[in-house]
Amino acid sequence: MLTDLSGWTIAAVVVLGVLSVAGGIAVFVVDSMARATFALLASFLAVAGVLLAFDLVYLAVVTALMMTIEMAIMAVFMIMFMMNPAGLMPMTMVHNARGSALTGAVAFVVLVVGIWTVDWPIGRTERPEDSTRQLGEAIMGSHMLVMLMIGIGLFATILAGTVLATARGRYDRFGADLAAKRPDDPIPGGLPR
Amino acid sequence: MPEAETAAAAWGVLPAALLVTGVALGLGWLVAAVDRVVLSGGGGAAVLEPVRSSVRLLTEQRRTTLAPDRLLWRSGIAAVPVLAVLSMAVVPIGGRTLWSSSADLVWFNAMEALLWAAVWLVGWGPNAIHALTGGYRFLAQGLAYELPLMFSLITVGVGAGSLRTADILSAQAGLWFVVSMPVAFVVFLASAAAFAFWGPFGAPTGADIAGGVTSELSGVDRLLVEAGRVIFLGATAAMAVALFLGGGSGPWLPGPVWQLLKTVAVVVALVWAGRRLPVLRPDRVVEVAWTVLIPVTLVQALVVAVLLLSGFYAV
Numbered sequence: 001m002l003t004d005l006s007g008w009t010i011a012a013v014v015v016l017g018v019l020s021v022a023g024g025i026a027v028f029v030v031d032s033m034a035r036a037t038f039a040l041l042a043s044f045l046a047v048a049g050v051l052l053a054f055d056l057v058y059l060a061v062v063t064a065l066m067m068t069i070e071m072a073i074m075a076v077f078m079i080m081f082m083m084n085p086a087g088l089m090p091m092t093m094v095h096n097a098r099g100s101a102l103t104g105a106v107a108f109v110v111l112v113v114g115i116w117t118v119d120w121p122i123g124r125t126e127r128p129e130d131s132t133r134q135l136g137e138a139i140m141g142s143h144m145l146v147m148l149m150i151g152i153g154l155f156a157t158i159l160a161g162t163v164l165a166t167a168r169g170r171y172d173r174f175g176a177d178l179a180a181k182r183p184d185d186p187i188p189g190g191l192p193r
Numbered sequence: 194m195p196e197a198e199t200a201a202a203a204w205g206v207l208p209a210a211l212l213v214t215g216v217a218l219g220l221g222w223l224v225a226a227v228d229r230v231v232l233s234g235g236g237g238a239a240v241l242e243p244v245r246s247s248v249r250l251l252t253e254q255r256r257t258t259l260a261p262d263r264l265l266w267r268s269g270i271a272a273v274p275v276l277a278v279l280s281m282a283v284v285p286i287g288g289r290t291l292w293s294s295s296a297d298l299v300w301f302n303a304m305e306a307l308l309w310a311a312v313w314l315v316g317w318g319p320n321a322i323h324a325l326t327g328g329y330r331f332l333a334q335g336l337a338y339e340l341p342l343m344f345s346l347i348t349v350g351v352g353a354g355s356l357r358t359a360d361i362l363s364a365q366a367g368l369w370f371v372v373s374m375p376v377a378f379v380v381f382l383a384s385a386a387a388f389a390f391w392g393p394f395g396a397p398t399g400a401d402i403a404g405g406v407t408s409e410l411s412g413v414d415r416l417l418v419e420a421g422r423v424i425f426l427g428a429t430a431a432m433a434v435a436l437f438l439g440g441g442s443g444p445w446l447p448g449p450v451w452q453l454l455k456t457v458a459v460v461v462a463l464v465w466a467g468r469r470l471p472v473l474r475p476d477r478v479v480e481v482a483w484t485v486l487i488p489v490t491l492v493q494a495l496v497v498a499v500l501l502l503s504g505f506y507a508v
Contacts, residue, residue, distance in 0.1 A: 034265055057296045075310075187476050
């Protein structure tokens with residue numbers, strides 16, 4: 001399995017793998033929300049680098065792209081809604097230290113035992129000419145149902161989260177009998193209505 | 194599909210990377226110089242003004258704030274120009290890109306998405322209210338431009354049947370994409386102004402918050418961030434030429450000359466139009482983007498997809 005990779009690839013994967021783990025650890029060591037967020041982003045970017053080393057360019061750049069946007073939006077919500085926006089108070093990402101250490105250790109043991117004992121199938125096909133095209137055909141073809149279900153599930157989660165988080169509903173916007181022509185919003189928005 | 198030769202393969206990695214960096218700096222100077230000319234209407238002095246102010250910033254002493262987050266601040270500042278130059282890696286220069294993969298468009302998009310994080314860090318780092326407000330304004334603005342920009346890039350990919358810049362160039366041999374994708378073209382250029390937080394999308398550096406994300410920058414820090422902004426604008430103009438205006442195609446003149454002429458034309462048009470529009474508030478831009486731009490760009494993608502199926506594009 002490892003034989004068809006060049007020495008540079010293996011070295012890059014090892015270094016980036018260590019960096020990604022280090023970034024993950026840093027999330028729980030630093031004492032500021034901004035640093036924790038960007039330590040996590042650094043960890044994800046290292047994972048994107050691993051994918052790039054495997055020549056999976058589309059997966060690599062899309063990982064970098066999605067994770068960056070995700071972290072940026074997370075920065076908005078976590079810092080604005082969970083604590084003071086300037087983040088002046090020190091914080092920690094560690095809660096329930098004993099329970100989480102136990103859970104982490106058990107998960108680590110299960111994964112390591114699984115990785116080394118399961119009889120994984122050996123790669124049966126040669127590498128595709130264009131991994132991006134192969135991925136696209138898989139997503140839009142044989143795996144379309146799964147992807148659609150995941151997409152709808154995620155979208156429903158976003159909507160549900162927003163509905164739960166917002167204090168204002170349609171009765172606040174359109175009045176008790178929903179008769180108002182224009183919604184009464186604290187921030188008017190850009191369209192004339 | 195035959196692999197198009199990359200600049201790195203043709204000229205060696207180091208010379209090609211140096212060339213791309215040089216072109217990036219040249220594009221940045223071009224944008225800054227045109228900006229000065231449009232603003233002041235001046236001639237020779239205005240053209241040299243970017244060089245003069247760069248030298249001044251290089252020699253200026255750096256000032257700092259009380260208890261800044263120095264690590265994140267410096268990371269964000271350095272990331273802005275680095276990302277701008279990295280985005281140039283998939284912009285064709287003389288018909289060749291520095292680096293080519295089956296996901297060039299996503300690479301360009303990813304560099305600009307990483308800018309989100311970088312600009313917010315530039316706002317966060319100095320521990321100052323105006324800078325932080327500017328950083329949050331940029332994030333809010335990003336929520337507005339990001340999806341329309343992605344859809345306009347997807348439209349190009351659909352039309353060419355590929356995400357590779359070289360394939361997109363060859364797909365426009367018959368007809369430039371701007372003819373069938375005018376909405377995507379305009380959205381792409383507007384997004385360029387938005388992610389360089391410049392012109393009508395300059396609210397993150399607004400005068401009402403004393404310069405916003407750039408308010409606490411001085412010396413080489415300010416130079417790096419300003420250089421990153423103009424290089425991003427120039428790189429996007431060059432990319433717009435490749436994606437929508439047929440790259441180097443044109444009669445009589447050689448390809449690189451046409452590409453340069455078109456890029457200069459796009460830069461002049463962008464700067465001229467951008468400097469004539471008022472600064473837009475991010476909260477208003479978000480609503481317009483989500484209720485108008487996203488549906489319009491989706492319809493644009495649909496039109497292109499139907500044209501593709503009907504055999505309009507020679508792919």
